[in-house]
Amino acid sequence: MSQAPAPSPAHVLVTGSTRGIGSAIVEALSARGARVVGHGSRDRDGALGADLSDPAAADGLWDRALGALDGRIDVLVNNAGVFEPVPVDAPLAEWQAGWGRTMQINLQASADLCRRAVLHFRERGGGGRIVNIASRAAYRGDSPAHWHYAASKAGMVGMTKSIARGYAAERILAFAVCPGFTMTGMAEDYLASRGGDKLLADIPLGRVATAEEVGGAAAWLALEAPASMTGAVIDINGASYVR
Numbered sequence: 001m002s003q004a005p006a007p008s009p010a011h012v013l014v015t016g017s018t019r020g021i022g023s024a025i026v027e028a029l030s031a032r033g034a035r036v037v038g039h040g041s042r043d044r045d046g047a048l049g050a051d052l053s054d055p056a057a058a059d060g061l062w063d064r065a066l067g068a069l070d071g072r073i074d075v076l077v078n079n080a081g082v083f084e085p086v087p088v089d090a091p092l093a094e095w096q097a098g099w100g101r102t103m104q105i106n107l108q109a110s111a112d113l114c115r116r117a118v119l120h121f122r123e124r125g126g127g128g129r130i131v132n133i134a135s136r137a138a139y140r141g142d143s144p145a146h147w148h149y150a151a152s153k154a155g156m157v158g159m160t161k162s163i164a165r166g167y168a169a170e171r172i173l174a175f176a177v178c179p180g181f182t183m184t185g186m187a188e189d190y191l192a193s194r195g196g197d198k199l200l201a202d203i204p205l206g207r208v209a210t211a212e213e214v215g216g217a218a219a220w221l222a223l224e225a226p227a228s229m230t231g232a233v234i235d236i237n238g239a240s241y242v243r
Contacts, residue, residue, distance in 0.1 A: 010223055011069040013062070015039040015113065016080030018047050020184030021133060024215025025077055032223055037065045039080065052080055052105045058112035062120075072124070075222045076117040078110040078156070079133040085145035099148045106152035111159060118163065118172060127171025130163060131221045132156045133214070134233070136180040140241040153178075157233055164231030173230040175221040180237025181208040205238030 012029055016022040017038030029036050039061055042049035048068065050061040066073055082105050086098030114130055121128035135142075137150040138157045156176060163174040181199065200206065214236050221234065235243065 010034045010074045011072050012036045012075040012077060012222060013039070013065040013069070013073055013113075014077040014079060015052070015061070015109075016133075018045065021179070021182060021211045021214045021218075022079040024211035025079060025133075025218045026215075028212070028215040028219035029077075029222060032219055034075075034219075034223060035069065037068045039065070052109040053101055055104065055108070058109040059116065062113055062116040066120070073117065073120060073128070075129045075131070076113055077131045077133070077218060077222060078113055079218075080109065081106040081133070081152075083146065083149055085143075086148060087145050088147075102148040102152050103155075106149070107155045107159075110156060114159065114163060114174075118167060121172045122167075122170060127173070129222055130160070130172075130174040131218050132160045132174070132176045133218065134160070134176045134178045136178050136235065136237045136241050138178055139243060160233070161231050168227075168230050171227070173225075173227055175225065175229065175231070176233040177214060177218050177221065178233055178235050178237070179209055179214045180235075180240050182214055182236075183208050183210050203238040203240040205240075207238065209236050209238060 012034045014022055014025050014029070014036055017026045018040035022038070026036050026038050038047040040047040040049055041051060048061060048064050050057040052058055082102055084098060084102060086095055110132060117128060117130055134156040135153040137146070138153040142150040160174045160176040163172065180203070217234055217236060235241070
């Protein structure tokens, strides 16, 4: 009696995969048997390079990833982002440039990739999944120098919910993860600059999340979460913000 062929591994594109949360997401997906193509600012260590501050870069990245994955992507994980301060009293040109860069990288590039994913999933007819890595800041806000960061992450959450509502009938599912402070190089620098002990006192758990915790949650949403969870936003913040 012949055996049924083994299921094909999920094909996944992960942006911002070369360090921190993105690297942990790739590790968690790979451990679950997925075939993953990562992304960084330049081609290195198997990751596809793309400067997402360039408005054309996200679309080009999708095409390159599609080629690397033999013409099929099942899951998109948008993790790439920047966290760059712009003080409210900065000169107007600097203020607007900071907002524009953050919105382009954190939100517009993610939206462009989500668009390509939805079109690809619809063309294939088999559905697919999108996981957007947002932030606690989407709900709680952030520092006076990071209005734009909070706004970009709130936009990611709204986009995720819109995709979930719009395409669930076509088995296109969308989820978001909202980490608080996470122990990456970027978070360590910020904690040090803002007084780590004071910020940690605001986290009932008493510590920031690990990249592995966020990566595991993202991988579960990407591969295993039940379809009825589409539109869900998962908080990972040590109860520092409870909705």
